[in-house]
Amino acid sequence: MTIERTADLLISQAVRLNASDIHIIPRRQDYLIKLRIHGELANHGNLPPIAGERLISHLKFMASMDIGEKRKPQSGSWQTHISNTSVALRISTLPSTLYKESLVIRIFPQKHSLFLEKMSLFPNSIIKLISLMSHSHGMLIFTGPTGSGKTSTIYSLAEHCASELNRNIITLEDPVERQSDQFLQMQVNEKAGISYQTGLKAVLRHDPDMIFVGEIRDAETAEIAVRAAMTGHLVLTSMHTRNAEGAVYRLLEFGIKPLEIEQTLISVIAQRLVSLLCPFCGAKCSKYCASSDRIKRAAVFEMLEGERLETIIQGAGKSVVEHAQSLKRLIRKGIALGYISHEEYSRWIIQKHEEAASERSKLFSNQNQ
Structure with a gap:
């Protein structure tokens, strides 16, 4: 599966589950993915180190952030369509140990407000x-x-x-x-x-x-x-x-x-x-x-x-x-x-x-x- 497909699948699953945030957290052996659903964090899966780094680089590129900069916090945003629904994504990175980065995506569905x-x-x-x-x-x-x-x-x-x-x-x-x-x-x-x-x-x-x-x-x-x-x-x-x-x-x-x-x-x-x-x-x-x-x-x-x-x-x-x-x-x-x-x-x-x-x-x- 390509890294673009992995990113699209992760975001679409988060939107379908009504998640407000996606957390990609670096660990020694892998990257842990968590979703915040109705205010509670839940484990969603993990990725091998290379796939996790490539996913973060792809998300930073989509948000017009500096891919080569891993020592400073960065923020960016972009808008996409998931299941014919417009979704705004706000990206935030935080440097971690060993030049690895933690990344959080805040999801803003562009749908009509609640009744x-x-x-x-x-x-x-x-x-x-x-x-x-x-x-x-x-x-x-x-x-x-x-x-x-x-x-x-x-x-x-x-x-x-x-x-x-x-x-x-x-x-x-x-x-x-x-x-x-x-x-x-x-x-x-x-x-x-x-x-x-x-x-x-x-x-x-x-x-x-x-x-x-x-x-x-x-x-x-x-x-x-x-x-x-x-x-x-x-x-x-x-x-x-x-x-x-x-x-x-x-x-x-x-x-x-x-x-x-x-x-x-x-x-x-x-x-x-x-x-x-x-x-x-x-x-x-x-x-x-x-x-x-x-x-x-x-x-x-x-x-x-x-x-x-x-x-x-x-x-x-x-x-x-x-x-x-x-x-x-x-x-x-x-x-x-x-x-x-x-x-x-x-x-x-x-x-x-x-x-x-x-x-x-x-x-x-x-x-x-």
Whole structure:
């Protein structure tokens, strides 16, 4: 089998199994291939050393990367068609020992976004999200760890606004994860001088009704996003914070004044993906399960808005009593209704502690600097 055929077969199998990532990991005797399916890594096979090296070189070539450079991390992307479906692939390499490389492929199927009513474990959450889209200006922040479905949620909401509310929508992303014909998409390109800051300034001059900013990463982006929300635009964006309250504290760290946050921030939506119990397999659903068409994961949303949001803005740094719609209580409700397993709750608790430890580590590092 040619190396081109091997690469096409691997990617097509990953797409068919709804994998989000392909890992090609070098070992002493071979290369291990793993797929991340519904948030869980699973072994998919292995390749001999020569075949593994040739596969990585072929994938780097397809992504317009330097094949000869194995000592530095690289990234690239390309788009292909699998079973008449357009798929965007983002490639990342990392140097390992003995001049071998590890390679990861992030898969972005360019299909239509999920139906809104099928995304959430609790339908009432989607009704609230859609109602937030009726605002003509302000800012909505989606928070959660990588892979929690923030971008998919924002895409689905943006397509709803474009088709149902006839809004002019412009996105600024790094990278553009899913192509859509319903709104204008702009990609961050640092080499061409298009950063989040310069791109957002240009977007504001293009008469948008709604702006989707991929992520607020620094003080300048936060300031421009807030300014856009204050000048008659609805801004949808994301942040990497542990919970909904953390987004407010992060804006304050970026130098945004409490009054500006109070005037612009409509809601903070913390999102997590939870695995649903399979009627055939139970808590651990096999990737070869006969119910493969069934939705195996759903989103749980915690929405910080109204009086509770105002209380946090005005008394930033003070603890707030856990409310009925917190992530912890919603996941417990899912367990009580039989949608979620107890193992999923334990996994979520562990992840929450790891995120808290990571934030404390970053804070300690910044203080030392």
